[in-house]
Amino acid sequence: MAPGQKLYPRATVKKIVKAHSGCNISKNVDVMIFLDYMLFMQTLMKEATIEAKQGGEKCITSRSVRKVTGDALAKFKG
């Protein structure tokens, strides 16, 4: 991922998770969370790519993404 660039806004991630969990968040958890999110995105995009190829689409469309989202989320269910 782009080297010179900030990978992600840490505060935002913290806020998102904090809002969803209703808990406080320790200092560096957001890194792990974002790592997790990256893994999720990886699976999601991989599946979506496969789906798009199977569907004969040239580029990844919302259809393929939507189709795959449920599975990807289920994989990352704790």
Add this chain to the structure above:
Amino acid sequence: MARESHPPRPSAGTGTGTSALPTAAATATTTPSRRAVSTDAIPPSTAARTLTPGSHHTLPRFAAGLSASARKQPGPSATPHARAAFRTINSQRAAAVNTPHRQGAGGRRRSARELRETPRNFLLPLGRVLARNTEVIVSSSSATKGGRGEDTVLEEEEGGYDDEEEEEELPKRPRLSLPIDEDEDDDDDLRPHRSAGLEDENFTMQSIEMPRRAYSEQPSRLSMGSMRYSDFGDGLGVLAEVGEDVGIDSGFFPPMEGIDEGNFELEEMPLFERSELDIARRETLVRDSDFEFEVPLGMDENTVVLAPQIGESPVRQPEDHDEPEPMLHSRSGADDSSVADGDAGGFSSGAEDVDVDVGVEQEEVTAKSAAKRPAKKKTTKMSKYGIEYPSLPQGVVKRLATTFAKTSGAKGKITPDALKAIMQASDWFFEQVGDDLQAYAKHAHRKTIEESDMLTLMKRYVLFLYMNGYLRTGSQMTPFALAQRHLPRELLQDLRMTPPVPLKKRRKTGGDAEDEDVT
């Protein structure tokens, strides 16, 4: 087809055994108890009898038993419509009673049938005579009895099925007269059934369920306020009106707010703090905090209803005594909400008292909430804890998505709507992660989510086994190795500073993978 299958079932189900099976004639001669059983088979048969001209042919054969004659008219049932109708009827009966349709229906019918049976004996000859006449009339419209043109057959069947259904309710009579007179009326009633049967059972199921959902939605809205409204409403009409307003608003406003807040701006600390304050305040008040919290846009009243009750509880007590009202029990809900009032206040507290309080404080609260609103509008979404949260900036998501799409071999771009879907997915993901982490932290009796929670969460993924396939390291994938792979160094440093002990453990187990990855 269908009709032939019917008669054996009841006998088997009731346990009469072989004797019932052979023919209806045999059953007719058997003992009364068996007759009752055999009569189960009758309804379809009787219906069929009235239905079609074919019944003539069968009648002479089995003079002894009606049921037999009725059964013997397979012709009409053979048509697809007839089968469908049978199915629908059977399914309806089956649905009505959980037990196999035979038994369930049999149980019902027996009672009715025994009543019928006596008149039947007299009516049999009548029926045969009349049936011939009626049949001639019906069939005369189109096809002859023998030919059984499908059109006529269908119509007749419809009438017949109506008859069958009505049999349950009405005595035999209607059947005989129906084919002529009642066909028209019955058709109106029947059409829904017929269509349902042909299309599938689903239609009926849906039609049943749809109202349920709609119905359930309404109460859910009301339910938010129900603890107050219903309770107060019993006491006073005025309060009920207030409650309704609140309920409607509460139902409508949260979505409104979401719409209004379409633009998301990066979060600012002041916003966040405010939201927390609100939550804390509301939690202290009542459980409904979530709803009210969302409401603030238009809904001053919601907050008003709850806040004043507790806040002014001391004031009420004197007033309560002044106005004794009979509605003690109905106000139990009010007592709950206004427990602070004190025991005495709770009993005699008039709905009016509450009303007054609400009215007074509504204005105050509106002023307060009005001041807060503009700040809240900036937020995009509301979590279930009533905390506003932004979504990840689209640029970040897009960058991640494109890189991962490339690595996974996609050539084309990601369409904008696909990106929207991805954003949506990532929102869901964070929501899920938040829930899971919260569960872990709660389990550990912590109020803070720590790295260990995240590690347990990641360990729990079956995903890691799955990922072994396409991550080049064959050995176990540890979160740490993954971090090495994906995260830039600054972030890794943060990670390493985190608990050293678990890290060492992890290195031992997944050391190979790590080394490979790192190098």
